[in-house]
Amino acid sequence: MPVELRSDTMTRPSPAMRRAMAAAEVGDDVFREDPTVNRLQERVADMLGREAALFVPSGTQGNLSCLLGHELPRGSEVLLESNAHIINHENNGITGIGGLLPRAVKAEVDGILAPEQVEAAIQPDHPTAAPTRLLCLENSCNHAGGTVYEPERTRALCDLAHRRGLRVHLDGARLFNAATALGCTPAEAAGPVDSLSFCFSKGLGAPVGSIVVGSRDFIRNVRRYRQMCGGQMRQVGVLAAAAEVALDESPPLLVQDHENARLLAETLNDLPGVALIAEQRTNILIFSVEGTGRSAPECVEALRKENVLCLDVSPVHIRLVTHRDVSPEETAQAAEALVRVFGG
Helix, strand or coil: CCEECCCHHHCCCCHHHHHHHHHCCCCCHHHCCCHHHHHHHHHHHHHCCCCEEEEECCHHHHHHHHHHHCCCCCCCEEEEECCCHHHHCCCCHHHHCCCCEEEEECCCECCECCHHHHHHHCCCCCCCCCCEEEEEEECCEHHHCCECCCHHHHHHHHHHHHHCCCEEEEECCCHHHHHHHHCCCHHHHHCCCCEEEEECCCCCCCCCCEEEEECHHHHHHHHHHHHHCCCCCCCCHHHHHHHHHHHHHCHHHHHHHHHHHHHHHHHHHCCCCCEECCCCCCCEEEEECHHHCCCHHHHHHHHHHCCEECEEEECCEEEEECCCCCCHHHHHHHHHHHHHHHCC
């Protein structure tokens, strides 16, 4: 069997998840009568120190529902780091559906925005300028190579945004990976943002689902926009049950995922012609193969022949993602394959 390093979305439901799904107590969530999803939403809201939460089918819908839920005037500007998932991999719903204008800000280091960069990007109050209304952060930062915002930086950005009249949304698709790397709780890793979403189906290993968290009034808005986007579901407890198990099982396993990524990073650091774009912090590694004289797709194919599956994310960059279905032994096999492909 190949070692699956394309994404942490490739995990299979654990036996406990499958049992919980089969046994889940369900009701109609449109009527708010599904006890399993209600319990999950209350648990997550409490865990993150917020008033309410809402289960959604995907991270993309979670982010879009939050953008809509803030009910900003059409044409408002949203600040995001230039490699943010929201503007690169969510089919431009921010504009096509939300009617909002993204302004990309290039972080100077590791995909992490600095307060002075955000301050400089906020539009002046002028009739010819689109008003800046929202700041979106991402933690961990996927396309920066799994880097993380330190809680102090997140607080500083939120303080600045709120002082300037902006709200803050956090795309926390891999929030639990960020918290593990930082040695803090998910609530501390999220910081004082106004809204956030995180995925059950990435590092936490559930088969489906994400969740949006915020104030009670905000979640009331998001519920309406979830319906508008086609995300309202009926007996959703069969999915929420797996998410509950993921919250029980998976956070302690993330430490091993990060250790596995560290082994791969150490291997890559010793190989000629390749270079990590950022120091390893979580379960994502992105490295350049420009120095090898080969393209990323060529290298991906060479690794596939060595029974390692990975992803080219640009003509010269490859991504590796560790997860709960990749053992330390399989990670060692992948490291050996990297040596064979890139070791010269």
